[in-house]
Amino acid sequence: MVDFIGAEISFNQYFSFFMVTVLLALGLIAGIGSFLRYLIKDLDVDGARKMIGALVLNIFLPALVFRVIYTAEMGAEFFQIPLIMLLSILICLGIAVAAFRAFKLQPEEKGALILASTFGNVTYLGLPILQGLFPSLALQVAKVAILCEVTTTPLNLSLGMALGSRFKASQRDRHRSEPSVDLTALALPTPLPPDQPLVSAESHYSWAAEVEALNTSSPLTESLNRNRPKGLPFQTGIQIGWQACQEMVRLPALWAVAIALTWKVSGLPVPAFLLQATQILGNTVTGLMMLSLGMGLRYRRIYQPLPLIVASGIKLLISPLVVFGVAILIGVQAPYLEAVVLEGAMPTQLLTFVIADRIGLNVERLALCILLNTAASFLTIPAMKTLLFGG
Numbered sequence: 001m002v003d004f005i006g007a008e009i010s011f012n013q014y015f016s017f018f019m020v021t022v023l024l025a026l027g028l029i030a031g032i033g034s035f036l037r038y039l040i041k042d043l044d045v046d047g048a049r050k051m052i053g054a055l056v057l058n059i060f061l062p063a064l065v066f067r068v069i070y071t072a073e074m075g076a077e078f079f080q081i082p083l084i085m086l087l088s089i090l091i092c093l094g095i096a097v098a099a100f101r102a103f104k105l106q107p108e109e110k111g112a113l114i115l116a117s118t119f120g121n122v123t124y125l126g127l128p129i130l131q132g133l134f135p136s137l138a139l140q141v142a143k144v145a146i147l148c149e150v151t152t153t154p155l156n157l158s159l160g161m162a163l164g165s166r167f168k169a170s171q172r173d174r175h176r177s178e179p180s181v182d183l184t185a186l187a188l189p190t191p192l193p194p195d196q197p198l199v200s201a202e203s204h205y206s207w208a209a210e211v212e213a214l215n216t217s218s219p220l221t222e223s224l225n226r227n228r229p230k231g232l233p234f235q236t237g238i239q240i241g242w243q244a245c246q247e248m249v250r251l252p253a254l255w256a257v258a259i260a261l262t263w264k265v266s267g268l269p270v271p272a273f274l275l276q277a278t279q280i281l282g283n284t285v286t287g288l289m290m291l292s293l294g295m296g297l298r299y300r301r302i303y304q305p306l307p308l309i310v311a312s313g314i315k316l317l318i319s320p321l322v323v324f325g326v327a328i329l330i331g332v333q334a335p336y337l338e339a340v341v342l343e344g345a346m347p348t349q350l351l352t353f354v355i356a357d358r359i360g361l362n363v364e365r366l367a368l369c370i371l372l373n374t375a376a377s378f379l380t381i382p383a384m385k386t387l388l389f390g391g
Helices: 011-039 045-071 077-100 107-118 126-133 135-165 201-214 218-226 237-250 252-266 272-282 285-295 305-330 336-344 351-359 363-389
Strands: 002-004 007-009
Touching: 011 045, 011 126, 011 285, 011 363, 045 135, 045 252, 045 272, 045 285, 077 107, 077 135, 077 305, 077 336, 107 135, 107 305, 107 351, 107 363, 126 135, 126 285, 126 336, 135 252, 135 336, 135 351, 305 336, 305 363, 336 363, 351 363
Parallel strands: none
Antiparallel strands: 002 007
16 A cells, blocks of 8 residues: 555556656656747757757667666566567568458558558657666666567568568659659658548648657658659669668667677676766666657648557557566566557557658558557556556
C-alpha cells in the first residue's frame, strides 16, 4: 500500500495514476511544440524542428546509446529483444497483408497502410514514454528502446523498401519527371470520393508536408533524397536494396552501439568525464524528442477513415498482443517484458513516411494514418498496459 495525500491506495492504482501523469506531461510537451508556430510568429518552426532532429540523431541519441550500452549488463535480453521485435514485425506484416486484402484500395495506398501497421516509433516516442513510466529503471528501459530501434529501423529500410516490388505507384506517377528532389514534390493530392465535400488540393497536399515535418530523422531523410536521381523518382529493386544497406550502416545510433560494445569487450575503462558528458547529453533526449514531435503536428479533417482505423488498430492494439505472446514464449523477464510490450504498442515509425515516398506508395494516406495513430496512442498505450499487466 502507498500513502498518497493522506489516503492509502494500492501499488497498481498508484502506478496507473503515475502513468497517466507521465503521458499527460509528455503530451503537454508535444502540445507546446504543436502551438509554437502560433505562439512565436517569427519562429521558423520547421527549420527549428529539423535542427533539433539533426542534433538528436547525430549527438544526443548516440550519446545516450553509448552510455546505456556501455554501462548495461550483457544479459540474455541483448539477444531476446531483437528476436522478439523481428518475429513480431514479421507477424504483424503478415496480419496487415491479410487484413488489407479485404479492402478495394489502390496498390500504393494498400502498401502504405501495411507499412503503417508494421513499424513502430520505438525511439522518438517509445524512449520518452518508457523513461517517464520507469524513472528508477531509466537505463534498463533505455536499453530496451535502443535494442528495439536497432532492429526496427534496419527492417523498415529493407522490408519496407522491398514492398515497392509489389505495391508500386501507378505507371503515370513512376514516369513523372521531377526536377526537384523534395519529398513533398511527389505527394500529389488524392482525389476525394464523389459523395465527399470538395476540399482544395492544397489541403490534401499539406498532410504529406506536415508528416515530412514530423520526421525527426531529417539527416537520414536528406540522404535518401540526395541519392535519388533527378528526373527519375523511383529506382530498381537492386538499387533500393543497396541504398537501404548504405543508410543502415550510416545510422549514428548503430555506430554508437558498435563503439560501446567494442569498448566494453576490450575491458578498457571509459574516462569519467566522458561518461558524465554522455549522461548530460542523454538526459536531454526525452524533452527534445517530444517537443520536436509536437512541432511537426497540425490538425486537419480526416476522410475515408476505415482503412486508417484498421491500420492503426493493428499497430496500436494487435502489435502489443503479438509482442506479449512472443516475449512470453521466449521467456523475457521483468522489467524487460513490460517495456518491450509497451514498445510494441507505439504508433507508426516516422521513417516509414520517407520510405513510402521513396518507393512510390501513397504518402497522403500514410500521413493521415501516422497523425491519427500518434494521437490515439496516448489512449491506447495505458489501455494495453492495464489489459496485459493490470493496474
